[in-house]
Amino acid sequence: MHDLDGLGYRDKTIVVTGGSSGMGEATAKLLGEMGAKVHIVDIQEPSIPCESFHQCDLSDFDQVRATAEALKSIAPVHFMFPCAGLPPHIKGPLYCMTVNYIGTRLFVEEMLPTMEDGAGIAIISSDAGMGWQGNLELNMQLLAISDPDEAKAWCEADMEARVRDGYTSSKELLITWVAQAAVELGNQRRIRLNCTGPCPTRTAFMDEQEKVLPDGFLEAWPYPSLGRMSTAVEQAWPLILLNSPLNAAVTGTFLYTDQGFAPGVFTGAISGAFMGGAADG
Numbered sequence: 001m002h003d004l005d006g007l008g009y010r011d012k013t014i015v016v017t018g019g020s021s022g023m024g025e026a027t028a029k030l031l032g033e034m035g036a037k038v039h040i041v042d043i044q045e046p047s048i049p050c051e052s053f054h055q056c057d058l059s060d061f062d063q064v065r066a067t068a069e070a071l072k073s074i075a076p077v078h079f080m081f082p083c084a085g086l087p088p089h090i091k092g093p094l095y096c097m098t099v100n101y102i103g104t105r106l107f108v109e110e111m112l113p114t115m116e117d118g119a120g121i122a123i124i125s126s127d128a129g130m131g132w133q134g135n136l137e138l139n140m141q142l143l144a145i146s147d148p149d150e151a152k153a154w155c156e157a158d159m160e161a162r163v164r165d166g167y168t169s170s171k172e173l174l175i176t177w178v179a180q181a182a183v184e185l186g187n188q189r190r191i192r193l194n195c196t197g198p199c200p201t202r203t204a205f206m207d208e209q210e211k212v213l214p215d216g217f218l219e220a221w222p223y224p225s226l227g228r229m230s231t232a233v234e235q236a237w238p239l240i241l242l243n244s245p246l247n248a249a250v251t252g253t254f255l256y257t258d259q260g261f262a263p264g265v266f267t268g269a270i271s272g273a274f275m276g277g278a279a280d281g
């Protein structure tokens with residue numbers, strides 16, 4: 001049991017997507033240990049205790065809407081942690097974009113009526129989205145489409161330019177959406193919306209990535225603060241701290257949880273050569 005009542009999670013109702021594995025599981029577990037009531041939404045069943053589990057494929061918009069409808073019974077939801085996501089090669093770029101951005105955004109938007117005013121939402125994006133400002137003009141076009149079927153059709157109309165690998169683009173879009181939507185959510189309901197950008201992290205996701213990355217790629221990756229890949233728990237803590245009501249002045253933020261990688265690349269302290277096409281993690 002963690003005695004961290006000051007963080008504001010005890011007895012609170014929380015929804016975690018992707019709570020059945022990796023960073024989402026670590027987040028759900030820590031919050032449960034802090035006395036929160038944690039509800040998990042995932043395509044696969046969790047192996048940790050939770051208040052309720054809702055099986056949902058975030059690429060299936062009817063399932064997403066039905067899951068949000070079912071979760072009305074637990075209102076008011078105080079915090080949400082959308083952690084679900086997958087790498088592009090598992091089911092292709094469009095599926096990756098659909099789960100990581102379109103379905104995740106739909107789920108958050110469908111959940112808003114069930115969330116209390118002043119709630120917090122902290123999403124896992126990725127360091128892979130660190131170039132989001134360079135693709136702002138294109139990504140804003142997709143951001144402007146709120147209907148998920150129309151968003152998917154916009155993507156399909158020019159996969160090469162609009163979807164690319166499906167991962168980098170989806171993570172850029174999460175960062176861009178967070179930056180924009182936080183303003184209205186704050187003004188209207190004092191809801192805070194933030195996201196994190198992890199570095200390579202030892203999870204099932206990374207086990208899949210290793211199958212397609214060049215030999216030695218992850219060993220050569222710079223890990224200034226830990227000297228190694230981070231663990232799921234080391235990514236869960238910044239997500240939990242970011243979403244705490246103690247951070248009342250923080251919204252619309254993309255928080256690098258990447259051991260200094262992106263800032264290092266931006267300043268030249270880390271060689272940009274590491275940002276080749278394989279840097280999807």
Ligand SMILES: NC(=O)c1ccc[n+]([C@@H]2O[C@H](COP(=O)([O-])OP(=O)(O)OC[C@H]3O[C@@H](n4cnc5c(N)ncnc54)[C@H](O)[C@@H]3O)[C@@H](O)[C@H]2O)c1
Binds near residue numbers: 024086099201
């Ligand atoms: N592991 C890394 O190196 C790394 C780095 C940066 C960002 N991320 C991001 O972190 C987040 C968590 O990933 P992780 O590393 O803990 O991986 P993980 O595979 O351990 O967990 C991902 C979870 O998402 C769920 N999920 C996948 N597809 C889904 C779908 N269609 N519908 C509903 N749930 C689905 C999985 O079942 C799983 O429980 C992801 O968004 C990922 O993109 C991971």
